[in-house]
Amino acid sequence: MSHNTLTKIFFSIVFISVSASPLFSQKVNTEDSLMLRKIFDTALLEGKSYDWLEYLSNDIGGRLSGSLEAERAVEYTKKELEKLGLDKVWLQPVMVPKWTRGIPEYAYIETAPGITSIANICALGGSVPTPDGGIKAEVIEVKGIDELEALGTEKIKGKIVFYNRPMQANLISTFSAYGGCVDQRYQGAMEAAKYGAVGVIVRSMNLRKDDYPHTGSMTYGDTPANMRIPACAISTNGADYLSSALKLMPSLKFYFKQKCKVFPDVQSYNVIGEITGTQFPNQYIVVGGHLDSWDLGDGSHDDGAGCVQSMEVLRLFKKMNYQPKHSIRVVLFMNEENGLRGGREYAQQAQLKNETHVFALESDAGGFTPRGFSFDIDDATFTQVKSWAPLFKPYLIHYFEKGGSGADIGPLKNDQMVLAGLRPDSQRYFDHHHAANDTFDAVNKRELELGGAAMASLIYLFDRYGTKKEFTTIKK
Amino acid sequence: MSHNTLTKIFFSIVFISVSASPLFSQKVNTEDSLMLRKIFDTALLEGKSYDWLEYLSNDIGGRLSGSLEAERAVEYTKKELEKLGLDKVWLQPVMVPKWTRGIPEYAYIETAPGITSIANICALGGSVPTPDGGIKAEVIEVKGIDELEALGTEKIKGKIVFYNRPMQANLISTFSAYGGCVDQRYQGAMEAAKYGAVGVIVRSMNLRKDDYPHTGSMTYGDTPANMRIPACAISTNGADYLSSALKLMPSLKFYFKQKCKVFPDVQSYNVIGEITGTQFPNQYIVVGGHLDSWDLGDGSHDDGAGCVQSMEVLRLFKKMNYQPKHSIRVVLFMNEENGLRGGREYAQQAQLKNETHVFALESDAGGFTPRGFSFDIDDATFTQVKSWAPLFKPYLIHYFEKGGSGADIGPLKNDQMVLAGLRPDSQRYFDHHHAANDTFDAVNKRELELGGAAMASLIYLFDRYGTKKEFTTIKK
Numbered sequence: 001m002s003h004n005t006l007t008k009i010f011f012s013i014v015f016i017s018v019s020a021s022p023l024f025s026q027k028v029n030t031e032d033s034l035m036l037r038k039i040f041d042t043a044l045l046e047g048k049s050y051d052w053l054e055y056l057s058n059d060i061g062g063r064l065s066g067s068l069e070a071e072r073a074v075e076y077t078k079k080e081l082e083k084l085g086l087d088k089v090w091l092q093p094v095m096v097p098k099w100t101r102g103i104p105e106y107a108y109i110e111t112a113p114g115i116t117s118i119a120n121i122c123a124l125g126g127s128v129p130t131p132d133g134g135i136k137a138e139v140i141e142v143k144g145i146d147e148l149e150a151l152g153t154e155k156i157k158g159k160i161v162f163y164n165r166p167m168q169a170n171l172i173s174t175f176s177a178y179g180g181c182v183d184q185r186y187q188g189a190m191e192a193a194k195y196g197a198v199g200v201i202v203r204s205m206n207l208r209k210d211d212y213p214h215t216g217s218m219t220y221g222d223t224p225a226n227m228r229i230p231a232c233a234i235s236t237n238g239a240d241y242l243s244s245a246l247k248l249m250p251s252l253k254f255y256f257k258q259k260c261k262v263f264p265d266v267q268s269y270n271v272i273g274e275i276t277g278t279q280f281p282n283q284y285i286v287v288g289g290h291l292d293s294w295d296l297g298d299g300s301h302d303d304g305a306g307c308v309q310s311m312e313v314l315r316l317f318k319k320m321n322y323q324p325k326h327s328i329r330v331v332l333f334m335n336e337e338n339g340l341r342g343g344r345e346y347a348q349q350a351q352l353k354n355e356t357h358v359f360a361l362e363s364d365a366g367g368f369t370p371r372g373f374s375f376d377i378d379d380a381t382f383t384q385v386k387s388w389a390p391l392f393k394p395y396l397i398h399y400f401e402k403g404g405s406g407a408d409i410g411p412l413k414n415d416q417m418v419l420a421g422l423r424p425d426s427q428r429y430f431d432h433h434h435a436a437n438d439t440f441d442a443v444n445k446r447e448l449e450l451g452g453a454a455m456a457s458l459i460y461l462f463d464r465y466g467t468k469k470e471f472t473t474i475k476k
Numbered sequence: 477m478s479h480n481t482l483t484k485i486f487f488s489i490v491f492i493s494v495s496a497s498p499l500f501s502q503k504v505n506t507e508d509s510l511m512l513r514k515i516f517d518t519a520l521l522e523g524k525s526y527d528w529l530e531y532l533s534n535d536i537g538g539r540l541s542g543s544l545e546a547e548r549a550v551e552y553t554k555k556e557l558e559k560l561g562l563d564k565v566w567l568q569p570v571m572v573p574k575w576t577r578g579i580p581e582y583a584y585i586e587t588a589p590g591i592t593s594i595a596n597i598c599a600l601g602g603s604v605p606t607p608d609g610g611i612k613a614e615v616i617e618v619k620g621i622d623e624l625e626a627l628g629t630e631k632i633k634g635k636i637v638f639y640n641r642p643m644q645a646n647l648i649s650t651f652s653a654y655g656g657c658v659d660q661r662y663q664g665a666m667e668a669a670k671y672g673a674v675g676v677i678v679r680s681m682n683l684r685k686d687d688y689p690h691t692g693s694m695t696y697g698d699t700p701a702n703m704r705i706p707a708c709a710i711s712t713n714g715a716d717y718l719s720s721a722l723k724l725m726p727s728l729k730f731y732f733k734q735k736c737k738v739f740p741d742v743q744s745y746n747v748i749g750e751i752t753g754t755q756f757p758n759q760y761i762v763v764g765g766h767l768d769s770w771d772l773g774d775g776s777h778d779d780g781a782g783c784v785q786s787m788e789v790l791r792l793f794k795k796m797n798y799q800p801k802h803s804i805r806v807v808l809f810m811n812e813e814n815g816l817r818g819g820r821e822y823a824q825q826a827q828l829k830n831e832t833h834v835f836a837l838e839s840d841a842g843g844f845t846p847r848g849f850s851f852d853i854d855d856a857t858f859t860q861v862k863s864w865a866p867l868f869k870p871y872l873i874h875y876f877e878k879g880g881s882g883a884d885i886g887p888l889k890n891d892q893m894v895l896a897g898l899r900p901d902s903q904r905y906f907d908h909h910h911a912a913n914d915t916f917d918a919v920n921k922r923e924l925e926l927g928g929a930a931m932a933s934l935i936y937l938f939d940r941y942g943t944k945k946e947f948t949t950i951k952k
Contacts (some may be wrong), residue, residue, distance in 0.1 A: 044646040169922070170520040172871050207922060263696050369845070369901050372870060395648050396847060396901075398874035424902065425872075427922045446645070446683060446903045 036457045042455035049308035050445040057298040057440035064295040065335040066098030066266045081273035086173040091269035096335040102259030110253045122213040123258040127231045134257030145191045157196030163188045164203045174426040188229035190221045200231040203239040211235045212435040259377040270342045271332040279325035286360040290336030297438030305367030312452035324463045333408035347411035358467030361420045362406025367448040368424035372399025376419040504780030512933045519929035525784040526921045533774040533916035540771040541811040542574030542742045557749035567745035570821040572811040575894045578735030586729045594709040598689040599734040608941040610733030621667045640679045650902040666706035676707040679715040688911040745806040746818045747749045755801035763789045766812030773914030788928035800939045809884035823887035824838030834943030837896045838882025843924040844900035848875025852895040861907045
């Protein structure tokens with residue numbers, strides 16, 4: 001696009017901003033409109049989240065539960081929150097699992113003795129190791145767990161099961177495509193073991209064709225320790241290659257070796273900061289993300305972004321001298337990826353202390369352009385919340401729908417509160433999710449900052465117009 | 477985000493899809509809804525635009541008007557269109573300007589004799605060269621053209637004027653931020669020359685801090701040839717550095733050398749393909765982008781993306797055996813960036829041949845996630861068009877507003893037709909615009925394909941429900 005169009009576009013945008021105003025001024029307060037403008041201005045002109053993320057990503061790196069990096073992240077974010085002049089900052093102890101990947105995994109496809117090609121794999125999180133010498137076996141490719149029964153022990157025993165059902169590219173929400181595939185990763189090994197498989201390869205949960213294997217959690221369920229088989233993810237390019245090779249030579253062999261290990265649980269922490277409410281100090285609003293990440297990349301999108309956006313919400317309020325009526329807490333949850341211990345511990349402590357939580361918002365879907373929010377909410381309250389949507393239109397935030405919220409805040413759920421999740425544009429999320437390319441350079445500063453501003457705006461509205469209970473009271 | 481949340485999200489998405497249906501089924505036809513679903517499915521599952529863009533970008537590269545690359549792009553896209561089984565494919569001759577950058581530009585900041593630091597610059601498109609030995613002069617920094625008058629000839633004469641007003645980061649539309657700055661680039665040299673400046677440096681039109689200088693068109697207006705002064709863009713990091721250095725040492729000198737040159741106009745072409753309409757073969761719908769680009773990157777976002785998306789629209793219709801009522805043309809315009817000759821020639825030929833154009837859609841704002849369309853349209857027709865918006869909601873396309881369309885289709889404008897522009901997410905566009913990092917790797921396959929599908933959907937609706945004239949007739 002050259003100079004020629006820009007004047008037209010410029011004026012059209014001015015026109016839109018102006019013409020949109022009367023529409024929502026009928027429904028919402030001008031004061032709210034100005035407050036949102038101020039939040040977005042402050043976030044975009046004087047944002048801090050990108051700098052925080054740069055440190056978390058490049059100076060600390062991937063923050064798997066129980067790792068040195070996770071502990072450094074706890075220390076760093078606590079220190080940064082303390083600089084903000086909040087009313088309280090503290091660490092909430094929580095014991096977390098410690099699983100380590102060990103030395104780099106190693107795999108190849110052998111089409112004839114000595115004729116091999118490398119396969120890009122990584123161990124799934126929680127997998128057992130292979131024997132010291134690795135595993136070499138024939139491969140049986142399936143499109144899903146449901147094919148195992150028909151094949152039966154006869155065809156599976158002694159082999160490596162290769163789950164190769166791709167994410168469905170025609171689904172608009174990539175989370176929906178992920179949801180339709182991830183059973184292979186999560187339960188694949190447990191199910192294949194029942195038929196005597198010796199190992200499992202899973203096609204990476206990635207819509208792109210590339211060479212990155214994507215890790216992620218898996219379960220063995222009740223499988224006895226001596227029956228647990230190792231599981232790895234293979235890159236999408238690797239999966240396509242292996243599948244083609246199997247068509248030409250069904251008897252080829254796959255070799256892989258991984259040295260992952262489970263250690264006893266270790267001490268870790270949720271990091272919490274609070275601005276105490278002026279009117280309802282004992283009613284809490286939570287905004288958060290998870291501080292832990294997988295170990296392959298530096299966890300910039302999953303979920304460094306959500307952490308720094310949540311910290312930014314409180315920083316913006318302090319910067320703008322906004323004094324909330326409710327107590328607002330940022331919670332950086334530990335161990336979302338492989339245990340959810342932080343989210344469970346926070347909810348349990350809240351219950352023990354009889355703390356009333358009225359609203360919780362999580363950002364855990366990447367630092368991309370915010371498209372809106374999904375609300376775990378009843379219909380009456382949703383109607384109220386949806387009436388705020390026009391306030392967000394000038395920021396091109398249109399998506400207000402009922403739906404899930406976030407894993408870490410899930411345990412808080414009760415009938416008296418609202419849970420919500422930030423919904424950023426999802427197209428690129430699974431290009432990076434749980435892989436070595438979830439790195440800082442894949443995050444755009446403006447997109448990250450718009451997300452933080454959107455979150456602060458929603459929290460401001462909940463703080464101002466009250467909780468679910470109050471909505472019910474207001475309702476005629 | 478781990479496995480824990482996905483089931484919730486998956487079901488929430490299914491729920492949203494189902495619950496949204498009754499809303500728009502009242503307004504629009506189920507057949508249309510199914511057609512759009514088929515368009516998006518085909519684009520996402522069997523798309524071709526990404527492959528085309530890969531060739532245009534990596535095998536051909538930057539396609540400045542009059543260059544070998546531009547001619548190769550004409551040849552390649554014509555050949556690819558011929559493979560689609562369209563009714564007609566042809567080249568429309570157009571004479572285009574030929575400006576060349578010459579050998580790489582070279583610049584430094586000299587704080588004392590022999591004490592220098594490199595500055596990342598590039599010549600602005602259309603700039604005259606410096607003298608063979610380059611230019612070295614003191615620098616006067618301004619925030620805009622309007623400061624020149626107050627400074628006057630006394631303070632400007634013999635110096636290099638440094639325009640350093642940054643894009644406004646708090647504007648949500650980056651095009652709006654661009655529109656608020658680009659006068660410095662377009663008219664800066666012409667205005668500074670009036671006060672005796674010997675050269676011009678312009679802060680790159682980029683919201684990021686990085687080391688890429690961004691080129692773009694400029695004008696000398698009526699300035700006589702011997703009064704024209706050379707102009708370059710400096711990277712945003714370079715601009716910040718220069719500005720800081722000037723504060724410490726206002727007498728520092730800036731040296732730059734560039735060897736750009738204007739050649740006589742050369743022959744080039746618009747590339748056109750057509751599916752002839754079954755019912756109104758003499759009424760034309762145009763979809764297009766511009767085939768030329770600047771020379772620093774490979775023009776993937778600006779505007780390779782728009783070209784391959786436009787080609788994809790016709791490919792999708794052929795693939796789906798959709799036979800349009802109106803004749804649908806893809807037009808790949810030549811020379812948008814520094815002349816608009818292709819757009820003007822197409823419109824002139826249309827007028828000479830008395831061709832009735834009913835709708836034109838341009839994609840020239842990058843290959844990012846489509847957010848919607850802006851329409852250059854009267855209010856009555858806009859109401860009709862806006863009634864289609866619910867059809868796009870399942871694809872998270874919400875933006876239907878009045879506004880500009882595209883530079884290349886602008887010359888077609890008349891009262892009897894509708895012009896529109898695809899509006900992708902704009903946050904990252906100016907990170908790459910006219911710079912060396914406008915490259916293929918910055919384009920996401922899904923985002924590109926979603927844009928093409930959105931365009932095909934809108935064209936289908938215009939083809940089915942008619943033109944502006946027909947709307948007027950239908951209106952009660």
